[in-house]
Amino acid sequence: MTKILLVVTDRDLLSALSRVLKDRGLAVTEAFDGVQGLSGIASDPPDVVVTDQSVPPASVSDLCSEAELREIPVIILVSDKKAFSAEGLGPRCDKTIAYPFYPEELIELISGLTGNAGDVHE
Numbered sequence: 057m058t059k060i061l062l063v064v065t066d067r068d069l070l071s072a073l074s075r076v077l078k079d080r081g082l083a084v085t086e087a088f089d090g091v092q093g094l095s096g097i098a099s100d101p102p103d104v105v106v107t108d109q110s111v112p113p114a115s116v117s118d119l120c121s122e123a124e125l126r127e128i129p130v131i132i133l134v135s136d137k138k139a140f141s142a143e144g145l146g147p148r149c150d151k152t153i154a155y156p157f158y159p160e161e162l163i164e165l166i167s168g169l170t171g172n173a174g175d176v177h178e
Contacts, residue, residue, distance in 0.1 A: 058170050059083045061102035063093035063111050063119065064133070073106070076159040082166070090114025097122045103170050106162070108133040120149035129169040131162070 060082050064070040067088055074084045085102065087093040090111040097105065097119070105123050109116055109132055116132060123130050130149040151169065153161055 057081065057083045058104070058166065059085070059100070059102040060166065061085050061087065061093065061096045061105045063087045063090065063096070063105065063107035065089065065108055065111055069108075073159070073162070077163075077166075080163055090118060093119050094122055097126065097128065101126050101128060104128065104166050105130045106133065106166070107131070109135070116149075124148055131165055131169070133157075 058081075060077055062070060062074055062077065062084055064073060064086075065088055070086055070088055074086050077084045085096050085100065087096050091114055093105070093107060093111060094114055096102070105119060105128055107116060107119055107130065111119065116130075120130050128148065129151065131151045131153060132149065134152050134154050136154065151165060153165060
């Protein structure tokens with residue numbers, strides 16, 4: 057089963073995304089700040105990290121650095137894809153998806169990164 061670490065500061069969005077991903081057969085660990093996200097990467101490395109672009113008190117850069125050490129891809133949820141730059145975050149932190157998005161878009165991106173399309177049921 058594909059493991060996802062979901063690091064989202066908006067608790068309502070975190071809950072909604074978690075429910076959608078779980079309904080698709082993914083194992084989801086939730087974190088609502090950067091510190092919890094860093095802890096989740098270190099304690100139980102996921103297959104993919106999904107985070108929003110603002111995760112205080114740690115930053116997306118901190119999460120990407122920790123994920124890079126473990127070769128974990130990161131999907132960054134952004135408000136404006138054109139204004140956000142993933143430059144300098146590392147080669148595994150270059151995937152972005154802009155709000156608003158359909159859950160299927162996120163599922164497709166996760167499947168593409170993990171190569172486990174069979175684990176993601178629609």
